[in-house]
Amino acid sequence: MLELRDVTAGYDRRAPVVRGVSLTVRVGEAVGLLGPSGCGKSTLARVAALLHRPDAGQVVLDGEPAAGWRHRAPRAQRTSFGVVFQQPRLSADPRLPLARLIAEPLRANGRPVDAVPELAETVGLTADLLGRRPHEVSDGQLQRACLARALALRPRWLVCDEMTAMLDASTTAALVGVVEAYRRESGAGLLAVGHDRVLLERWCDRTVGWAELTSA
Numbered sequence: 001m002l003e004l005r006d007v008t009a010g011y012d013r014r015a016p017v018v019r020g021v022s023l024t025v026r027v028g029e030a031v032g033l034l035g036p037s038g039c040g041k042s043t044l045a046r047v048a049a050l051l052h053r054p055d056a057g058q059v060v061l062d063g064e065p066a067a068g069w070r071h072r073a074p075r076a077q078r079t080s081f082g083v084v085f086q087q088p089r090l091s092a093d094p095r096l097p098l099a100r101l102i103a104e105p106l107r108a109n110g111r112p113v114d115a116v117p118e119l120a121e122t123v124g125l126t127a128d129l130l131g132r133r134p135h136e137v138s139d140g141q142l143q144r145a146c147l148a149r150a151l152a153l154r155p156r157w158l159v160c161d162e163m164t165a166m167l168d169a170s171t172t173a174a175l176v177g178v179v180e181a182y183r184r185e186s187g188a189g190l191l192a193v194g195h196d197r198v199l200l201e202r203w204c205d206r207t208v209g210w211a212e213l214t215s216a
Helices: 041-048 098-108 116-122 139-151 169-186 197-203 210-215
Strands: 002-009 018-025 030-034 056-061 081-084 157-161 189-194 206-209
Touching: 002 041, 018 030, 018 041, 018 056, 018 189, 018 210, 030 041, 030 197, 030 210, 041 157, 041 189, 081 139, 098 116, 098 139, 116 139, 139 169, 157 169, 169 189, 169 197, 189 197, 197 206, 206 210
Parallel strands: 030 189, 030 206, 081 157, 157 189
Antiparallel strands: 002 018, 002 056
C-alpha cells in the first residue's frame, strides 16, 4: 500500500501548496487525482514518488516509512516507482537518443539494457525511432519513450502526472492502454493526476477530487 499521511509540502515553507493531505493507493489499484491547474496535485504526486521532500507528514510504502528523497532514497524504495510527467521535453535529456533515454534507469542500476527493444515495442515505438534524439521526434513519440523508461525497472507503483495532457486522442488511448496492460500483468498500483474528469473516471478504479482531500 502507498500511503500519504497528513502531507504538507511546497517550495516555500511560509506558503506550502499542499496542506495536511492524506491519500492511499492500494496494491493493484488505480486512483485518479482530479483538480484544476495550480492546485498542488503535481507537488503531491512528486512527494508520493519520493521526488520531493514534504515539509511535514509521511510517505509509507507497504508499512515502511520513506527513508529518503530523490537520490538519497534507498534503492529498493526509489526504484519501486515509475514516473511519467506532463511535458516530456522537460523530462528527457535532449542529448540522448531514445534508446539511451529508455535505458537510463537500467544503466543507473547496473541492469543489462537488452530489454530496450522490447520496452520500445511495448509502447509502440518502432526501431527506426530509437536512434533519434528528442528534437527529431514528436511529443507523442517522446512521451512513449518516457513511459518505456518509467516501466524499465518494472515498478510496483506508477505515477502519471498529466501524462496525456499534450497528446492527441489516439496517442492518449494507446498510452493508457499500455499502462493498463502493465497493471494487469504486474499488479502495480497507479496514481494518475489530471484535470480531465472523463478520462480519469474511465481509467481509474476511483477518482478523488482535490477539494475532497483538502477539506477532509
